[in-house]
Structure formats: C-alpha cells, structure tokens
Amino acid sequence: MFNNKDLRSAIDRMPRVSLANIPTPIQELTSLTKFLGGPRILVKRDDLTGLGLGGNKVRHMEFCMGDALARGFDTSVNANLWISNNSRIIGAASKKVGMRYICVVVGGKNKPKQGNMLILDLLGTEMHLTESRDMEEGIRLAGELSEQVEEDGGVPYLHTSEPMSRSSGSIGYLDALLEINDQLNELQIHEPKIYVVTGASHGGLALGVKLLSLPWAVIGVHVAPKDIYFADTVGWANTAAELMGLPARLNWEDIDETFDYIGPGYPDPSLQCLEAIRLMAELEGVILEPIYTGKALAAVIDHIRQGVLTSEDTVLFMHTGGLPELFNFADTF
Ligand SMILES: Cc1ncc(COP(=O)(O)O)c(C=O)c1O
Known part of the structure; x- marks a missing residue:
C-alpha cells in the first residue's frame, strides 16, 4: 500500500526551490471554540509562509519555480485580476529566484494602487493594466507579451498556459498534508474536518487523503460561481498526480465542496463573511480577508450553528492568506 514514505519520495523527486517559511504552526482557537460552543477549532497558519506577504x-511556488528554473526559463509572464494573490506571489517568487516578471493586471486600469496592485508595483513588476474584467482578453495579451519576450531573446514561462503553474498548488499541498499529518499526530487528532477555500x-489535500486512505474530511468552500471562476480542483490535482507518477487520481465524487458561502458574488462578501472576519479578529487576534478566507470561516460557523459540526468534531481551518486585499474592503465593514 502507498504510504507516507512513498509520498515523501515522490515529492522529493520534483524540482523545488526553498521559498516558504515552513512548517507553519497549527494553533488552538480557544476563544472562538468557546464562543461557538461546538467543536474544537484549530487554525493552520499558512498566512505565515512569509515571502511577499505570505499565503498558501x-x-x-516552491514547485512552480523549481520547474521554471530546471527548464531554463528567465521571465515569468502572467495574467490575472487586479485583486489576485496568484499574481502577487508569482511575482515575489519570480523576483526571488532572479526572473523578470511581466503581469497583465486584468481590470486594474483606474483602480487605486492598493492591496495586491501596490505589492506588484513594489516588486518591480512590468504591469499591463486592462480596463475590462475579461480574463480571456487578459490571457490573450499575456500570450502576446510572451511572444515579444521570445522575440527579444528571453525565455518566457507563460503561467496562463503552463500546467505546472496551477498543479504546483496541489504538489505544495501534498507536501503540506504530510506536515499537517505529523502535527495532528502530535496533538492526537486523528479525524479532523478540514475547511479550506x-x-x-x-x-492536493483531497488527493493526499485518497492516496494514504486517511480518515480526514476535507471540505472545499467555493468563493465564486463556477461561470465566474472555475476552480478545477480535480483537474489540477490529477495533472500533479500524473507529473509525479502517483498511483491514484481524483474523481469529482471524491470532492466534498459547498457553494453556499459565495455571497453576493465574487469578490464581494456576505454579511456572514464579515461577521466571521470580525469574530476571528475580536476573539483570536487572527486577521482574515473578505474574498477567500472570511468565506471559508463563514462556512465553519454556519455548519456549527446548523449542527452539521458538533462537539464530537475537531475542525482544522486552513488560513490561506490573501491579506493585502483586506484594505480594499475598508468601506464594507
Ligand atoms: C487566499 C487564497 N486562498 C485560497 C485560494 C484558493 O485557490 P488555490 O488553492 O488554487 O490557491 C486562493 C486563490 O486565489 C487565494 O487567493
């Protein structure tokens, strides 16, 4: 049977650059647990990974940049929305390993230089701001910019078409799963209910659970309707499995997910999301944000109030970061 050691070896065979401040801590949320009167709640602090203000x-990027450097690329080219944490961290990682960074900031024209856009600027990103929010148009422009880099003698890594740019996320979280497994064993927690955007x-977490037959539940919280942002959880993880030669693949039936906490629409938060952010801050001093992590905690809180989670359960809430965008939502609080 495929075991932890086999997974460790498969991960260690992948090209990797050390970028993250890991292992990140797992902390008890004692006051939130008491306030909600339900299950024990812990948080995995992946907001504290460090580079470029951190996050999942x-x-x-440890595996994505490993891939880019191993294959001889010298320029990262990307396109994503003006609020994108993906663009920010690709930028920070690219700069850290000595690559040039060109980014189409979709919908970024006439937006205040705040949040992730400010960090992009500080990173020395060559930014191309578009007016519309049309991602297709942004991706097309990134393709043209990539061709231009090539014409000028550079070697562009086009994140919008490189499978590893997304699948490295699943590899990174197969690695995180082994880290979490060690930490939970130490805490004698064996059947966690993990909530993650x-x-x-x-x-990556769902694939790891399947590979190792762990008695964990992993609940994915959607933050946008599928037609606005399709999170290809299964496809990205299976590409990772293929690249790593792993002996299992995910099906959509393996995925536990909820669409109930999207709120009024991406990226705007619901009242439940705003309440979750305030509770976490007031009771624990842990700061979330309204596009991703606030929605995931709103799911935990609602599942407790609905009785889906009981005091028999132990919840591990994944704090995946994204904090720069909090400040763009000051008026919603
Ligand atoms: C803060 C944050 N958490 C979670 C996610 C979920 O996506 P992924 O696991 O692909 O990074 C995102 C995606 O942009 C994000 O910015």
Missing part, C-alpha cells in the same frame, strides 16, 4: 501560494490546494 508560496508553497505552490477550494482550488489547487484543496485538490
């Missing part, structure tokens, strides 16, 4: 994607990280 620093783990992803859905995406490549969720896919």
Whole structure:
C-alpha cells in the first residue's frame, strides 16, 4: 500500500526551490471554540509562509519555480485580476529566484494602487493594466507579451498556459498534508474536518487523503460561481498526480465542496463573511480577508450553528492568506 514514505519520495523527486517559511504552526482557537460552543477549532497558519506577504501560494511556488528554473526559463509572464494573490506571489517568487516578471493586471486600469496592485508595483513588476474584467482578453495579451519576450531573446514561462503553474498548488499541498499529518499526530487528532477555500490546494489535500486512505474530511468552500471562476480542483490535482507518477487520481465524487458561502458574488462578501472576519479578529487576534478566507470561516460557523459540526468534531481551518486585499474592503465593514 502507498504510504507516507512513498509520498515523501515522490515529492522529493520534483524540482523545488526553498521559498516558504515552513512548517507553519497549527494553533488552538480557544476563544472562538468557546464562543461557538461546538467543536474544537484549530487554525493552520499558512498566512505565515512569509515571502511577499505570505499565503498558501508560496508553497505552490516552491514547485512552480523549481520547474521554471530546471527548464531554463528567465521571465515569468502572467495574467490575472487586479485583486489576485496568484499574481502577487508569482511575482515575489519570480523576483526571488532572479526572473523578470511581466503581469497583465486584468481590470486594474483606474483602480487605486492598493492591496495586491501596490505589492506588484513594489516588486518591480512590468504591469499591463486592462480596463475590462475579461480574463480571456487578459490571457490573450499575456500570450502576446510572451511572444515579444521570445522575440527579444528571453525565455518566457507563460503561467496562463503552463500546467505546472496551477498543479504546483496541489504538489505544495501534498507536501503540506504530510506536515499537517505529523502535527495532528502530535496533538492526537486523528479525524479532523478540514475547511479550506477550494482550488489547487484543496485538490492536493483531497488527493493526499485518497492516496494514504486517511480518515480526514476535507471540505472545499467555493468563493465564486463556477461561470465566474472555475476552480478545477480535480483537474489540477490529477495533472500533479500524473507529473509525479502517483498511483491514484481524483474523481469529482471524491470532492466534498459547498457553494453556499459565495455571497453576493465574487469578490464581494456576505454579511456572514464579515461577521466571521470580525469574530476571528475580536476573539483570536487572527486577521482574515473578505474574498477567500472570511468565506471559508463563514462556512465553519454556519455548519456549527446548523449542527452539521458538533462537539464530537475537531475542525482544522486552513488560513490561506490573501491579506493585502483586506484594505480594499475598508468601506464594507
Ligand atoms: C487566499 C487564497 N486562498 C485560497 C485560494 C484558493 O485557490 P488555490 O488553492 O488554487 O490557491 C486562493 C486563490 O486565489 C487565494 O487567493
């Protein structure tokens, strides 16, 4: 049977650059647990991974940049929304390993230089701001910019078409799963209910649970309707599995997910999300944000209030970061 050691070896065979401040701590949320009167709640502090203000994607970039450097690329080219944590961390990681960074900031024209856009600027990103929020148009422009780099003698890594740019997220979270497994064993927690914003990280955790037959539940919380942002949890994880030669693949039936906490629409928060952010800050001094992590905690809180989670359960809430965008939402609080 495929075991932890086999997974460790498969991960260690992948090209990797050390970028993240890991292991990140798992902390007890004692006051929140008491306030909600339900299950024991802990938080995995992946907001503390360090590079470029941290978050889950620093783990992803260890493998993505490993891939880019191993294959001889010298320029990262990306396109994503003006609020994108993906763009910020790709930028920080690219600069850290000595690559040039060109980014199409979709919908970024006439937006205040705040949040992730400010960090992009500080990173020395060559930014191309578009007016519309049309991602297709942004991806097309990134393709043209990539061709231009090539014409000028550079070697562009086009994140919008490189499978590893997303699948590195699942590899990063197969690695995180082994880290979490050690930490939970030490805490004698064997059947956690893990809540995480859905995406490549969720896919990595779900794949790891399947590979190792762990008695864990991993619940992915959607933050946007599928037609606005399709998180290909299964596809990204399975590409990772293929690249790593792993003996299992995910099906959509393996994925536990909820669409109930999207709120009024991406990126705007619901009242439940704003309440979750305030509770976490007031009771624990831990800061979340309204696009991703606030929605995931709103799911935990609602599942406790609905009785889906009981005092028999232990919840591990994944704090995946994303904090720079909090400040763009000051008026909603
Ligand atoms: C803060 C944060 N958490 C979670 C996610 C989920 O996606 P992924 O696991 O693919 O990074 C995102 C995606 O942008 C994010 O910015």
